[in-house]
Amino acid sequence: MKAVVIDVLLGLALLAAWLGCFGFLRLRTALDRLHCVTFIAAGAGLPIVVAAFVADGGSDRAFKILLLAVVQLAAGAALAHAVGRALLLRPAAEDRLE
Numbered sequence: 828m829k830a831v832v833i834d835v836l837l838g839l840a841l842l843a844a845w846l847g848c849f850g851f852l853r854l855r856t857a858l859d860r861l862h863c864v865t866f867i868a869a870g871a872g873l874p875i876v877v878a879a880f881v882a883d884g885g886s887d888r889a890f891k892i893l894l895l896a897v898v899q900l901a902a903g904a905a906l907a908h909a910v911g912r913a914l915l916l917r918p919a920a921e922d923r924l925e
Contacts, residue, residue: 829881836878843870857914861907868903872896 847867851860876896879889 832881833878836874836881840871840874840878843867843874846870858911861911861914865903865907868899872899 844867847863847870850866851863854860854863873896876889876893879892883889
């Protein structure tokens with residue numbers, strides 16, 4: 828039963844990653860594509876953390892994965908903000924990214 832739950836959670840993470848990839852291909856502007864990249868970071872991280880806790884319980888490895896996910900969300904948000912601001916300040920850069 829535990830293996831099925833882990834497989835479903837990892838499948839959800841994979842689904843979030845593929846959904847973000849397809850969205851990235853579909854959207855036209857660089858700002859819209861930036862949303863897809865941040866969606867992948869946020870959408871795939873939570874199921875992976877939950878799968879780690881289901882697999883290991885409250886082990887050191889599970890807490891390290893949780894810490895990694897939290898740091899990745901914070902750093903990813905700051906990076907997305909900086910890239911979005913740069914794209915807004917330099918409209919010519921958006922043409923080069925398409």
